[in-house]
Amino acid sequence: MAPAVKVFGSAVFANAARVMACLEEVGLEYEVVEVDYMAKEHKGFEHLARNPFGQIPAFQDGDIMLFESRAISKYVLRKYAKSAQYDLLREGNPEEAAMVDVWTEVEAHHYLPAMAPIFYECVVYPARLGTTPDQKVVDESLEKFKKVLDVYEARLSKSKYLAGDFFSFADLNHFPFTFHIMATPHASVFDSYPHVKAWWERVMERPSLKKISAHMEIKA
DSSP, X not given: OOOSEXXXXXXXXXXXXXXXXXXXXXXXXXXXXXXXXXXXXXXXXXXXXXXXXXXXXXXEETTEEEESHHHHHHHHHHHHOOSGGGOTTOTTSHHHHHHHHHHHHHIIIIIHHHHHHHHIIIIXXXXXXXXOOOHHHHHHHHXXXXXXXXHHHHHHTTOXXXXXXXXXXXXXXXXXXXXXXXXXXXXXXXXXOHHHHHHHHHHTTXXXXXXXXXXXXXXX
């Protein structure tokens, strides 16, 4: 029998990869339903019924249908964490949970916006459109990203992970887009931030992330 849990969109989509990483963390069986982006299936009636914004991923768990990858991820971690060992949201401890929330918000509102133009110019557009990176856009984004990394370096000089000395959703949340940047020449920006670089290496030791990253290459 097919799993009741379905992810609509494969791991080549960074936000879908975030959800799949959480599913792997809790050891839940799930089905990946391909959505043909180039054929604009994500804008078709069937997918819009799952995600009204026509984006990837969407997520189904029995009768419940969700969209927005961070919300889906939290749902998975809340519902399917087998024990405190799997509690990446740290909801049993209000102070730790607050720090997880803080750095989850930082990723969404500071880290990703600074990094996103580099991701699109150096990863997505060359693969999907055959273009070469707009160096002006990349350079401007790198300067913004470095200012964000200054904050991360200060934080990670005080703790092994973002929310404290424990791996959490705050760390996993950074995985998909950072993974893609690390496959570009601009990965070298992390060399100037030793605590950030060491943190990233620790994050990528997670078996769940190693498994998902093997399926994330964006091809033309």
